Amino acid sequence: MVLSKSEEIKNEMTDAKIKFALKQWLLSKKYDSKDIDTAFSEIEIFVKGKKQKSTSNDGKSKKVQTIQLCRVNSLYPTKNTTYASLNSGVDSYWANPRTKCLEKDWWLLLNDTEKKRLHVFKIPAGDIKRHQVIERTDKPGFIDIQIRYSSSDFEDGRSHVKFKKWLVQTIQY
Numbered sequence: 388m389v390l391s392k393s394e395e396i397k398n399e400m401t402d403a404k405i406k407f408a409l410k411q412w413l414l415s416k417k418y419d420s421k422d423i424d425t426a427f428s429e430i431e432i433f434v435k436g437k438k439q440k441s442t443s444n445d446g447k448s449k450k451v452q453t454i455q456l457c458r459v460n461s462l463y464p465t466k467n468t469t470y471a472s473l474n475s476g477v478d479s480y481w482a483n484p485r486t487k488c489l490e491k492d493w494w495l496l497l498n499d500t501e502k503k504r505l506h507v508f509k510i511p512a513g514d515i516k517r518h519q520v521i522e523r524t525d526k527p528g529f530i531d532i533q534i535r536y537s538s539s540d541f542e543d544g545r546s547h548v549k550f551k552k553w554l555v556q557t558i559q560y
Contacts (some may be wrong), residue, residue, distance in 0.1 A: 401434040404433050422429050446475050460558050462507055464494035471532070474499040479538040479544065483529045486522060489515050495550065497534065497541070503560050504542070521545040 406427065413423050450470035457464055471482040480497045495508040520543070523529045533544045541550035 390558065402432060426512075435445040450496070453498055456560060457496070457503060457507055458556055460556060462556060464496065464507075466489045468494040469497060469532075470496045470498065471534075473500050473536060480532070480534040480536065482534075483523060483526070484532070486517055486520070486528050486530055488512070488530075489517060489520070499536075503541075505558045505560060507555045507558065508550050509555050510542075510550075510553045513552070515548060519546060519548055 388450065409432070410420075410427070414420065418493045423449075452540055453470060454464050467488050469482045469484040469488065471480040473479075474481050482494070482495070489510075491511070491512045493512070495510065497506040497508070499506065518532045520532070525532045531545055534541050535544050535551065538544075539551070540555065542548070543550070
């Protein structure tokens with residue numbers, strides 16, 4: 388298959404390459420490399436393609452749509468938000484947020500695509516300690532959360548943390 392020039396360019400636009408180019412530009416502006424790295428550690432840079440119009444409506448909400456749904460219901464998740472939808476193959480919600488999310492108020496959005504409802508949790512900063520969760524062995528600094536769909540307490544099957552006490556609202560959609 389022959390790619391158009393614009394497709395070739397899109398394929399070159401990776402997160403790492405954009406971050407590298409931005410760092411080079413900042414270095415040319417005489418910023419210190421350590422300061423740049425610190426700034427990068429506090430933000431997320433990612434390349435995302437524009438949404439294509441879809442002719443099908445499968446009823447599954449994406450993170451942005453669920454945040455909009457929260458706002459309509461007077462809930463205001465911050466950037467420190469983790470989204471997971473039901474993984475029907477194993478009947479659980481899987482998420483891998485960074486461990487640093489525990490240091491700030493943290494929003495967890497669990498999208499039940501079968502029953503068309505969104506479970507919204509707000510975990511206050513420091514309520515869950517790093518030693519209480521299971522980190523991924525292949526990606527240090529990331530939590531491995533596997534909340535069983537059948538758990539009424541929204542219990543993580545790995546760490547056994549029960550998220551129910553932080554449930555703010557369940558929104559039917």
